[in-house]
Amino acid sequence: MARQDVASVLVVALVVGAFASLPTYVQSIGVCYGVIGNNLPSRSDVVQLYRSKGITDMRIYFADGQALSALRNSGIGLVMDIGNDQLGKIAGSASNAAAWVRDNVQRYQGLKIKYIVAGNEIQGGDTGRIVPAIRNLNAALSAAGLGGIKVSTAIRFDAVASSFPPSAGVFAQSYMTDVARLLASTGAPLLANIYPYFSYRDNPRDIQLNYATFRPGTTVRDSKSGLTYTNLFDAMVDAVHAALEKAGAAGVKVVVSESGWPKAGGTGASVDNARAYNQGLIDHVGGGTPKKRGALETYVFAMFDENQKTGAGTEKHFGLFNPDKSPAYPIRF
Structure with a gap:
């Protein structure tokens, strides 16, 4: 996970108020498993x-052989x-893509691999590598008889610009149009890391804590779509949906590949707020967003504190x- 500078695009809204098998279901809640700790x-x-x-x-952030071995025949979607x-x-x-698939997918029998993620929050010049990486992985999986496994990438929320109102969402850079249209052609979802916490942290004076943490009390109406929002998470996700539409990829599903709230270390980071947000998230996503009803597949960040992470x-x-x-803290799944 990396910091997302999203406040600038959201403040206005808040001031206003085989070897591998595919699962046969879509579970709305998973948890990210990071291992940067001793x-x-x-x-x-x-x-x-x-x-x-x-x-x-479960989401993991690299092909962790120990984790993959432990996941064999566990029934956990990966x-x-x-x-x-x-x-x-x-x-x-x-050939590198084929070798990666051989070593990290074909090698491990009994896995339920849902998606392979070609890059997490990629920025700068490396964004041009996302589409060819997805294409090469798709070809390698198909050649291995595993073409049903979907390949995508995970974006920071600031890949979306003009996100207020949510219906105004548009991708900030042209590479995302190419990504979105490729995903539309393969039937893969777009993975998005969605963190209302960072918006609140960057402007706690103007952004309502209850709106950011699924607590009641604030309602924001999108005057263009007519939809009403009672939490920031939905508004952010629907801005991604709107950006996909504008990129000509309205049929691409959004999967929230990370979302969470810290319990210490910064403004608004407390056990009470973390519990409110994460329980609210778990309880909420089964119904989807105002724009897209139905279960919204979401991965809570994260399973454990990681005491060797750097940054904030x-x-x-x-x-x-x-x-x-x-x-x-108490949490129900």
């Missing part, structure tokens, strides 16, 4: 914790990133569980 449980213990808590889906350090290699060579103080404090596997 005090975390073993991979096998983590998989058992997911199962004991009824968490049916979203697997290639790792940002692999993006250029896979984009530049079909909050980066180390998104965990739902402590290293001893006890809950950081």
Whole structure:
């Protein structure tokens, strides 16, 4: 996860108020599993914790062999990133993509791989590598008889510009039109990391905490669409939907590949706010957004605090569980 500078595009709204098998279902809630820490449980213990808590889906950020081995025959749906350090290699060579699929997908029997993620929050010149990487991975999966596994990329929210009202959402850069149209052609979703927390943190004076944390009390109407919003999360997701429409990819589904709230380390970061946001998120996404009703597949960030992460103080404090596997606060899945 990386910081998202989203306040500038949202403040106005808030001032106003086989080897691998595919699952046969779409679960609305999963949890992201990061491993940048020196005090975390073993991979096998983590998989058992997911199962004991009824968490049916997991996102991992690289092809972690220990995690993949532990996930075999677990029944847990998996979203697997290639790792940002692999993006250029896979984009530049079909044979590299085939080798990656061989080593990290075909090698592990009994996995339920839902999506492969070609780049997480890619920016700058590397954005030009996303489409060729997706194409090469799609070809490699097809050649391996695994063409049903969908390949996508995960974007920061600031890939969307002009997001107020939500119906005005449009992609900020042209590369996203190419990405969106490729996903439309393959039937893959667009993965989006959605963090109302960062908007609130950057402007707590103008952004209502209740609106950012699924608490009642604030309503915002989109005058162009006529839709009414009672939480910032929905407004952000529907801005992504609007951007896809403008890119000629209205049929592309959005999957929220990260969303969460920190419990320490910064403005608004507290156990009470984290619990309110994450429980509100879990309880809410089964119904979708005002623009797109129906279950919205969403991955909470994150399973554990990661004590070796760098950056803002909050980066180390998104965990739902402590290293001893006890809950950081009460949460229901």
